[in-house]
Amino acid sequence: MSNELVRDGGFENSPWWFTGTAKVDVNCQRTGQYAARVNLGGTSGTVSQRIFIPFAGRYRFSFWHVTDSGGGSVAVKAEIRIATPRQTVTVYESVLGPNQVYQQAGTRQDIELESQYIEIVFAATANAPSPAWYIDDVSLVEIP
Numbered sequence: 313m314s315n316e317l318v319r320d321g322g323f324e325n326s327p328w329w330f331t332g333t334a335k336v337d338v339n340c341q342r343t344g345q346y347a348a349r350v351n352l353g354g355t356s357g358t359v360s361q362r363i364f365i366p367f368a369g370r371y372r373f374s375f376w377h378v379t380d381s382g383g384g385s386v387a388v389k390a391e392i393r394i395a396t397p398r399q400t401v402t403v404y405e406s407v408l409g410p411n412q413v414y415q416q417a418g419t420r421q422d423i424e425l426e427s428q429y430i431e432i433v434f435a436a437t438a439n440a441p442s443p444a445w446y447i448d449d450v451s452l453v454e455i456p
């Protein structure tokens with residue numbers, strides 16, 4: 313069993329930070345009752361969490377996501393922001409159309425991290441009209 317570093321990766325009792333039109337939502341979850349809706353259709357938002365990395369090592373980041381309704385497209389990205397050395401690692405970046413389900417299998421999001429605080433950030437930038445972007449089941453685990 314892996315030692316999960318993301319607190320409430322399923323957004324069920326959320327210690328996450330939301331900006332713009334982001335919030336937890338019950339419409340497009342993968343597990344449990346809730347997912348994070350990163351943006352409302354036609355608007356923008358971010359969802360983030362600060363995480364302490366206990367040991368230097370290799371870590372695997374993964375998440376599930378989906379877009380819902382809307383016409384047009386939404387520019388989305390998932391980043392890991394590192395303080396020392398100051399760095400932003402873009403884990404996922406795309407322009408997504410409406411009503412599509414995506415599965416990020418963590419195998420290609422491995423990252424070397426020192427012991428320190430990092431921040432996971434999901435950002436959606438809408439080009440009105442646009443779909444909403446939902447994420448669920450966020451995970452960051454050390455690779456043995």
Ligand SMILES: [Ca+2]
Nearest residue numbers: 322343344346
């Ligand atoms: Ca959930």
